[in-house]
Amino acid sequence: MAQAVSMDVPVWCPASGDRHGVHWSDGTIVDHDPGAQVIDLPAGAFAVPGLIDGHLHLILGGLGLEMLDLSTCTSRAEVERRVRDRHAGLDAGRWLIAHGWNEDRWGGEQPTASWFDGLDDRHVVAWRMDHHACVVSRSVMARLDLSSTPDGGEIVRDGSGAPTGLLREAAAWHIAKPAIPAPSVDERRAALDAAVRHLHALGVTGVGSMEYGIDLQHVLAPRRDDLPLRMAVTLLDRDWPLDVTPGVTFEGGDRLWVVGYKSFVDGTLGSRTARMHEPYADEPSTRGLWTELAADGLLRDWAEHVLANGLSPSMHAIGDAAFTAALDALERDDRRIGRIEHAQTACRSDIARCADRIISMQPLHKADDAPSAPSRLGASRMDRFFRFRDFADAGARLVFGSDWPIVTCCPLAGMRAAITGIDRTGAIVAPEQSLTASEALLAYTLDAAKALRFPEGCGTLQHGAPADLTILDRDPRTADWVHAPPRVLMTVVAGEIVHRAI
Ligand SMILES: [Zn+2]
Secondary structure (H helix, E strand, C coil), X not given: CCCEEEEEEEECCCCXXXXXXXXXXXXXXXXXXXXXXXXXXXXXXXXXXXXXXXXXXXXXXXXXXXXXXXXXXXXXXXXXHHHHXXXXXXXXXXXXXXXXXXXXXXXXXXXXXXXXXXCCXXXXXXXXXXXXXXEECHHHHCXXXXXXXXXXXXXXECCCCCEEEEEEEHHXXXXXXXXXXXCCXXXXXXXXXXXXXXXXXXXXXXXXXXXXXXXXXXXXXXXXXXXXXXXXXXXXXXXXXXXXXXXHHCCCCCCEEEEEEEEECCCCCCCCCCCCXXXXXXXXXXXXXXCXXXXXXXXXXXXXXXXXXXXXEEEEECCHHHHHHHHHHCCCCCCCCCEEEECCECCHHHHHHHCCCEEEXXXXXXXXXXXXXXXHHCHHHHHHECCHHHHHHCCCEEEECCCCCCCCCCHHHHHHHXXXXXXXXXXXXXXXHCCCHHHHHHHHCHHHHHHCCCCCCCCCCCCCCECCEEEECCCCCCCECCCECCCEEEEEECCEEEEECC
């Protein structure tokens, strides 16, 4: 392919404004080059800076492409049938790993080990769509020590006190997860490649990814120079005291770098473990959980330690009390480096504290959680739910992402949720919190690039910027996002066309 490329399309750039025509040479946006190869595009095609998913789990997502997907199951019978079908096609001795179930889709019945009976003792682990709970088969239960419940977790029990096979939060992560055979390094490397191909097809040129140091070392670092995607890594390693060595000594480049560390302040709304200021409307005995460092009162120390090492503390905070705690932990971060992830509920008094703060949200979580939110929160607290507009008006720097594999990493689907307020049932929820297409694009381009320390110019298409771009089939600002949202025609990373649908 020619080094110099030219496209005759309208361009949206958050730094240099609207223009016509985009040209690049050697991976960098340039002014028009008369010798450039011209790429013809269909009428209506429209260029935006390469879309960035600000929060996903790339390797987990790649591995998830291999897992049984239960996200569309609307009944127990359907879950059982899909698991049975997968079991029939799986080698003896292999674990059957599934994900994506959501009891809200079938009326709330909690899955138990009995759902997987009759599968020849196949080891089955099925993660809830938020990965904050899993249900395991009896053969897996027999391998687990369920005699004591870890802090911040729950071993769900039946009326007689026997475990049902459903484990929540720390019980899922610290009891079930370690028992699952880890994929080999080769399998993880293959997952990386599968994930990148998947993202290219969705128009994604860069990501903020949550990964473990061990994968940074063995899976990602060997690809630091030829990774066909830009990747800002937030490390999930969270032993305390924190060993920041991998973040400090890892020599990244303009494709792969470490941006920070992650900590969990609470759980999720779906499993009523998000930490709220007031009790859950549909379970008044609980206000949710503090998890990990927040449960130990160490959140602020941790955040300051990460900042002192020049990195970004990134805090999972979904409940309004967790959000308050995350803001408190960043009190000394006057450099606006720390990130609050999810921010699904926030009280009015905290919104005013968010000027210049990086608020990293996942619009499709709104679409998924909206149907159950009124029962969890009660009508009087629904104004605290997914306050995109309030955050934007308060001067927060919104960064949008997916949290893939929890939901699809299609940025256009996320944008649709942020722009229309549409939920997964098709209802429009809290449209007063919706954003304009330009605001949503900003959160998927320049503001994500800045928050995640992408190379200079990323998130724009101005002269001298890296040639990362996404070509859509129509202007996102005039598209009918409910009925005919834009589609991706082409994805370009550093001047290389990595995906084309035309
Ligand atoms: Zn996540």
